[in-house]
């Protein structure tokens with residue numbers, strides 16, 4: 001019997017990440033809630049990427065607790081989440097090969113892999129690129145491939161690190177449409193972005209980081225209309241000095 | 243003394259089959275070298291990848307030693323294999339001294355460090371790029387080895403060619419362990435050594451030309467195939 | 479422990495390779511450690527096929543200097559030795575590595591040198607005088623310096639000529655530690671004298687400026703002997719087939735094949751298996 005109950009919320013308590021004695025990340029308490037769209041905001045170097053990697057389990061925090069709903073094995077937790085990196089990792093294979101590889105690693109059989117890959121590519125309008133080498137795609141195409149590849153694994157929780165950075169307006173739109181599809185599909189999304197317009201349109205919840213610390217969190221409307229901290233206010237008015 | 247004409251006529255003589263053993267010598271050379279390099283690849287590629295991805299005490303010294311072994315003098319390798327396989331040596335019971343298998347073993351030992359060292363470097367570089375993605379997929383370092391080897395395939399072809407170059411050009415080791423027995427362990431390089439010592443320099447030179455041509459063909463073929471493959475897969 | 483592991487790995491590798499080896503059609507073969515002179519002269523090219531045709535036994539020849547060939551046999555890596563340095567062969571027998579020494583044939587050594595003949599020894603009939611002159615005039619001389627039969631003969635000739643090599647050694651005396659062919663190549667390139675066996679010399683293709691300067695002295699005769707490696711020392715020695723080879727070499731048939739081998743009409747080896755003093 002497959003366990004279909006959610007592993008969310010993900011609760012973080014007193015998380016700290018230190019490298020070479022430098023404290024890079026500090027999160028007193030927060031949680032990632034089921035079926036919500038969380039947007040992580042903050043200036044360059046604020047610790048957004050580190051936060052995502054800690055949540056995704058790529059970086060082990062130096063101290064603190066990070067808990068999914070009890071009773072899920074580590075493998076289960078790993079299988080149910082995916083991440084799209086700020087700089088997408090493109091395997092030296094065809095676009096289809098990138099899909100089938102990820103699916104193979106997730107344990108899908110040979111035939112199943114191809115079917116899912118073709119389905120996902122069709123779903124996200126990538127079919128025309130299927131046989132192209134992934135590494136010669138344009139930045140926007142690579143970004144879309146990375147998102148679709150993560151989506152093909154059908155994760156419950158998906159992290160996206162600046163999925164629209166360095167994209168032209170059309171490509172950014174396409175990515176936003178993809179995100180909309182994923183949300184409609186019921187995925188829990190955690191995304192960083194520097195595009196405040198996108199954040200306003202997209203976010204249910206906001207996490208605001210500054211200098212490695214989670215300064216402010218709450219519903220998006222509240223954050224955008226009545227930011228609590230001086231840093232958040234300055235950030236929203238584009239005059240934050242760090 | 244060493245006129246071009248005599249080289250050309252010697253070339254013609256061996257190629258046209260005037261020297262009956264010639265083709266069997268080429269075949270044996272290819273067989274010994276390709277077998278040694280293939281097996282060294284089967285062992286060296288995973289081993290190099292393991293060395294790139296695992297972390298244990300003594301790893302750095304091992305890497306330094308293997309890098310050094312890339313320049314292991316062939317005669318020393320030959321001597322080691324010779325002493326081991328000799329009837330009076332620890333593996334004498336196998337009765338393998340002065341056989342093609344002994345030559346393969348010597349070349350295997352010479353080629354293995356090259357393949358391990360170059361593979362480790364290639365895989366380590368690629369891992370730094372892939373690490374996050376593979377970890378995100380729930381695949382550990384060791385589990386990533388097939389992916390990394392496959393995705394590094396075009397660089398690894400060059401690695402294998404480096405090994406092939408060392409093996410096919412090598413004479414010191416196989417002369418010692420093979421004994422240069424006519425029709426049995428005589429290869430291109432040992433023939434060249436022999437003909438030079440007989441003073442038949444045109445024939446030696448002609449054999450050298452043939453050896454270089456064959457090596458050139460193999461390299462050209464491998465390089466061409468890997469370039470086309472790389473192009474299809476979108477660069478290195 | 480580590481050594482054990484290494485050996486096991488190496489053994490496994492080598493055995494793995496046996497799967498790839500050329501299918502050996504010749505199940506019956508013997509390994510003969512012999513000298514570069516017999517091989518380079520081309521004698522084996524007629525001798526061995528005749529033996530194989532008669533007996534079905536293939537002969538694998540590892541051609542080395544006499545000293546090295548005897549060492550190969552001392553390690554048990556050959557079944558028969560076929561070399562030319564009587565003193566060394568007798569030592570080999572005395573050590574118990576050989577069963578019995580059979581004289582097979584002889585050829586002769588010659589002194590070769592540059593056509594210009596700076597030592598002025600050309601045409602001499604006494605090799606001792608020639609060697610003495612070379613040492614006195616310190617003309618360049620290339621020695622094989624590899625403990626081979628030829629090298630042993632050369633050292634003996636200096637002795638016979640009353641030259642104390644250790645005392646007069648210098649730049650003029652060059653040991654190169656290589657086979658006969660390489661030595662001739664070197665002598666030719668340096669305009670030096672050297673001692674060669676006639677067989678290698680006749681088959682040698684890169685004579686250049688070199689000519690024969692002294693020949694025909696009885697002291698230059700070069701006796702070849704064959705010995706079976708002692709199977710009591712090395713049970714792996716193929717005693718029966720090895721002995722068959724030796725028996726055939728000294729048989730009238732084998733001796734006739736040896737006598738028939740000629741380069742440009744010149745006979746190179748003179749069978750003398752029946753000469754008990756050889």
Ligand SMILES: Nc1ncnc2c1ncn2[C@@H]1O[C@H](COP(=O)(O)OP(=O)(O)OP(=O)(O)O)[C@@H](O)[C@H]1O
Pocket residue numbers: 019024042043044045046047048049050051086
């Ligand atoms: N492995 C590391 N070792 C040391 N410092 C690091 C490491 N990784 C990140 N940092 C530092 O931690 C800080 C936060 O980095 P992070 O990548 O999370 O920033 P970010 O908020 O994602 O910025 P951007 O908007 O530019 O992507 C930076 O100052 C960075 O230099």
Ligand SMILES: [Mg+2]
Pocket residue numbers: 048049050086161
């Ligand atoms: Mg970032």
